[in-house]
Amino acid sequence: MGGVFLGIALTALICGLFERDLHLKWWLMAPLGASAAQVFAVPGSPMSQPWPIIGGHALSALAGLIAFHEFGHTALGAGTAVALAVLLMVSLRALHPSGGGTALFVVIAQTTDWSFILFPVTVNAAVLVIVAIAYHHLTGVKYPQRQIVSATPHLLALHRFDPSDLEAALLGYNQALDISREDVEKLIEQTEMQAYMRLARKMTCGQIMVAKLRTIAPNTPLSFAEATMVRHDIKALPVVDSRRKLMGLLRLDDTLKSEPSLPAGQVMRQTYARVKPGDSATELLPILAKGDRRHVMVVDDEGRLEGMVSKSDLMRALFHAG
Numbered sequence: 001m002g003g004v005f006l007g008i009a010l011t012a013l014i015c016g017l018f019e020r021d022l023h024l025k026w027w028l029m030a031p032l033g034a035s036a037a038q039v040f041a042v043p044g045s046p047m048s049q050p051w052p053i054i055g056g057h058a059l060s061a062l063a064g065l066i067a068f069h070e071f072g073h074t075a076l077g078a079g080t081a082v083a084l085a086v087l088l089m090v091s092l093r094a095l096h097p098s099g100g101g102t103a104l105f106v107v108i109a110q111t112t113d114w115s116f117i118l119f120p121v122t123v124n125a126a127v128l129v130i131v132a133i134a135y136h137h138l139t140g141v142k143y144p145q146r147q148i149v150s151a152t153p154h155l156l157a158l159h160r161f162d163p164s165d166l167e168a169a170l171l172g173y174n175q176a177l178d179i180s181r182e183d184v185e186k187l188i189e190q191t192e193m194q195a196y197m198r199l200a201r202k203m204t205c206g207q208i209m210v211a212k213l214r215t216i217a218p219n220t221p222l223s224f225a226e227a228t229m230v231r232h233d234i235k236a237l238p239v240v241d242s243r244r245k246l247m248g249l250l251r252l253d254d255t256l257k258s259e260p261s262l263p264a265g266q267v268m269r270q271t272y273a274r275v276k277p278g279d280s281a282t283e284l285l286p287i288l289a290k291g292d293r294r295h296v297m298v299v300d301d302e303g304r305l306e307g308m309v310s311k312s313d314l315m316r317a318l319f320h321a322g
Helices: 002-022 032-041 050-071 075-091 099-108 114-138 163-173 181-200 222-232 252-256 281-288 311-321
Strands: 236-240 246-251 295-299 305-310
Touching: 002 032, 002 114, 032 050, 032 114, 050 075, 050 099, 050 114, 075 099, 163 181, 181 281, 181 311, 222 236, 222 252, 236 305, 246 252, 246 295, 281 295, 281 311, 305 311
Parallel strands: none
Antiparallel strands: 236 246, 295 305
16 A cells, blocks of 8 residues: 555656646556556566566557557547557567556547657656665565576476476466466475475485495595496495494595595595484475585484485485375
8 A cells, every 4th residue: 555655646746847847738647556556566467567567558658649640539549559559568578457548548638749658658657666666675575576587407306397398388378477487486386395395294214215325435546436436327425434434425526626546535525414214304305405415315323324315316206105
């Protein structure tokens, strides 16, 4: 309510200054009221973003002027104005519902001046958007919302879809959605994660882990460790002592950056994620969703290695559980 009040009041106040100086007949558009309701009530909508509001009204005013000049103050002129406005807005990705009202307003008001597109239409819309940006910033609401396609896989392969799948689904839906693509993507991600959490609650880490692991000692040369990983097509080797107590984790990319003669104990990673066999598999989801986590070590109460869980192990278990 407060945002709508401020949006219209400040737009009227600012644009009213032009009216006093220039003695203009029209200085505030009626369709702007609908725009205010939308931009403050549903700021996440694609139709509430700056370009659809400003561009949508400007294009609609252009459509209205063209229709009025061609068909005058007639039913044909009114219908043509709104239809042309929608065509222009859709073509230029600036669809805004109240733009149709602007096109109709031009015909009803019998406006012939092409400068009407600039003022009051574009100026009205621009001022409203500026007020909306300031208001939402002060109230902690993200506006405008940029629709970004992430270059990285969502939750790093725990999800079975990528942005191209969503794009294809939206194109196949063939209807306009009053929600941003970014929000749709987030909603699907959260839904899928909730489904994974539900399935993971049925399992323990011990049920998912690979128990038969190839391990190396701290004094194993990197050349041998690298050859072992390449030969057996594995990405990491646990480093354990004589009592099988976990000392660290050596990844294949670690061996490629260091002198081959160095012992694994000097290069191994000593910070790694660990869980216990009896822990719920839900513990694995937030760990493996991080970009720098590919493996989770499973150890007993005394730190002895019991097994390891990779992202592919977790995905396979969740797939079969579903």
